[in-house]
Amino acid sequence: MKKRTLVSMITGALVIGAASTTFAAANPFSDVPADSWAYDAVSKLAADGVVNGYPDGTYQGGQTMTRYEMAQMVAKAMTKTDIDKADKALVDKLAAEFSEELDNLGVRVTDLEKKSDNVKWGGRLRYYYRGIKDDTAANQDRTNDTQYELRLEPKAFIGNSGWTANARIRYYSNAGSANNGGSVNDQNNNGGSDKSDTVVDRIFVEGPLFGADAKLGKVPTYSDNTFGTGMIIDSSISGAEFNWNLGKDNTNYAKATIGRYDYNANANVGVSNYAYDGTGDYAAFEIGHKAKDKGLSALASYYSLQNITPANGSNSFSRFAKADADKTNFWVGGLGYKFDKNVQLFGLYAKSDMDEAANYNGDDQSKAYDVTLKYKGADVTKPGSYDIYATYRYLGQFATIAPTYDISARDTKGWQIGVDYAVASNVMAMVEYYKGKRLSADYNGNDADYNAIYGRLDFFF
Known part of the structure; x- marks a missing residue:
C-alpha cells in the first residue's frame, strides 16, 4: 500500500x-x-x-x-x-x-x-559571559570569562520495557580562542587550564522501579524539585535516584538519592580561601508539595556526606567536617505561595553541622538561605514568554555542596535580579546581576564587595 x-x-x-x-x-x-x-x-x-x-x-x-x-x-x-x-x-x-x-x-x-526512532538526540549550544569584581581577590579588577558549551544528550529506548539509556557529552571552550579555555571542572570558576575539554558527565538508565522513576548509573542530581533553586547541589553522582510522584495530580513527591560524590574545589563560582576537594558517600531524601496554579508550596530535605576521602592526600576537605566524625549533615526547609499562575514568593533555609575554620572572624558560614519573588515564567517553546525575579541570597560556604547559581557564589551574601526571555522557539536568553559581600571578609570594616554580571544565550535542539 x-x-x-x-x-x-x-x-x-x-x-x-x-x-x-x-x-x-x-x-x-x-x-x-x-x-x-x-x-x-x-x-x-x-x-x-x-x-x-x-x-x-x-x-x-x-x-x-x-x-x-x-x-x-x-x-x-x-x-x-x-x-x-x-x-x-x-x-x-x-x-x-x-x-x-x-x-x-x-x-x-x-x-x-x-x-x-529507537535513539533520540537532543542537546544545547550555549554561549555565556560572566564578569566578577571581588574586592577580596589579589587582582581587584573585574575578571571577564566568556565560554562556549555544546551538550549532546542521546536517549536510547530499551525495547518496550519503559527503560531508556541516557548520556550527556559536554564540550567546553573559551570564546577567545578555539584551543584555549577552562576545562569543564573550571566552568564555574574564573580562569582555567589552557585547553578545551570534552567529558561524558552523565551515563545512566532510567525507568520504572519500586513505583518510582528510577535513575541508575552516573546520574544527575538536583536539590529542590519544589522551587527549582538547586541551592544545595546541582551535579552528578555515581549511584541511584528514585523519584515518586504522589497524589492524584502529582503535586506531591518524594525523592531519595544514594551514591558516591566527587566534589571538585572548582565547582562553584568564585575563589574561596576555604575551597575543598575530595570524594564522599552521598545520600539525600526530599519531600515536597508544589502548588499547581495557586496556593502553598513546601519543601523539607536532608543531605549527607560521609566517609570523606580528600583529594591527593590533602586534608582540606576533612578540616571542615565535625572533629569527632567524618559525616556532614545538611537540613533544608522551604515555604512558598503562588498568588496566581504569574506571581510566586518563596524562601528556603539550610543549616549544616560543619565546623568553621579556627579563629574564624566572619559571618556564620554553616547556614544558607534564599528569598525570591518571581513574576511570569519563560517557556523555551513559546517565543516572547519571559520571567523576572528578584532574590536575596546568603550562601555560607559550609552550608551548601555545589549550588547551581551562575554568579551567586558560596561565601557571599547579596541581592540578585534576573530576566529570562524566549527569543524564538528553542532559543532562550538570560541576564543576571548580583551585588553582595564576601562573608569571610565582611567584618571590622574590611573591603568585601563582590559584584557580578552574567548573560547567556541557549539554543536547544
Whole structure:
C-alpha cells in the first residue's frame, strides 16, 4: 500500500474540522495563527501526503486550525515509519511543540518517540559571559570569562520495557580562542587550564522501579524539585535516584538519592580561601508539595556526606567536617505561595553541622538561605514568554555542596535580579546581576564587595 494511501486512511478518520463552530466554542486550546511555523509545518506534511487533514480529503490551508486538531494530526503522523527524513524531523519537532495537547489526548510523547526512532538526540549550544569584581581577590579588577558549551544528550529506548539509556557529552571552550579555555571542572570558576575539554558527565538508565522513576548509573542530581533553586547541589553522582510522584495530580513527591560524590574545589563560582576537594558517600531524601496554579508550596530535605576521602592526600576537605566524625549533615526547609499562575514568593533555609575554620572572624558560614519573588515564567517553546525575579541570597560556604547559581557564589551574601526571555522557539536568553559581600571578609570594616554580571544565550535542539 502506498505511503500516501495508508496515511490518508488513518488521518482521514479525523471527524472534526476547523470549520466546526461547535467544537471551536468548546475547545480549551487557543487557535494557531496561520503564519506560525507549526501551521506551515503541517501544510508541508499535508502537501507531502503525510497527513490529510479533513474527512473530505481536502486540506483547507486558508483556515486557522486549533492546537488540538494539529495535535491529533501529529499523533497519527508519529506512528508512521515510511516517511522521509525531512518529514520525520518535522514530525518530531511538532511533537515537542504539541506535547501538552498530546498528553491531554492520552498519547504519551515518549511512546510515540519509541515508535518513530529507537535513539533520540537532543542537546544545547550555549554561549555565556560572566564578569566578577571581588574586592577580596589579589587582582581587584573585574575578571571577564566568556565560554562556549555544546551538550549532546542521546536517549536510547530499551525495547518496550519503559527503560531508556541516557548520556550527556559536554564540550567546553573559551570564546577567545578555539584551543584555549577552562576545562569543564573550571566552568564555574574564573580562569582555567589552557585547553578545551570534552567529558561524558552523565551515563545512566532510567525507568520504572519500586513505583518510582528510577535513575541508575552516573546520574544527575538536583536539590529542590519544589522551587527549582538547586541551592544545595546541582551535579552528578555515581549511584541511584528514585523519584515518586504522589497524589492524584502529582503535586506531591518524594525523592531519595544514594551514591558516591566527587566534589571538585572548582565547582562553584568564585575563589574561596576555604575551597575543598575530595570524594564522599552521598545520600539525600526530599519531600515536597508544589502548588499547581495557586496556593502553598513546601519543601523539607536532608543531605549527607560521609566517609570523606580528600583529594591527593590533602586534608582540606576533612578540616571542615565535625572533629569527632567524618559525616556532614545538611537540613533544608522551604515555604512558598503562588498568588496566581504569574506571581510566586518563596524562601528556603539550610543549616549544616560543619565546623568553621579556627579563629574564624566572619559571618556564620554553616547556614544558607534564599528569598525570591518571581513574576511570569519563560517557556523555551513559546517565543516572547519571559520571567523576572528578584532574590536575596546568603550562601555560607559550609552550608551548601555545589549550588547551581551562575554568579551567586558560596561565601557571599547579596541581592540578585534576573530576566529570562524566549527569543524564538528553542532559543532562550538570560541576564543576571548580583551585588553582595564576601562573608569571610565582611567584618571590622574590611573591603568585601563582590559584584557580578552574567548573560547567556541557549539554543536547544
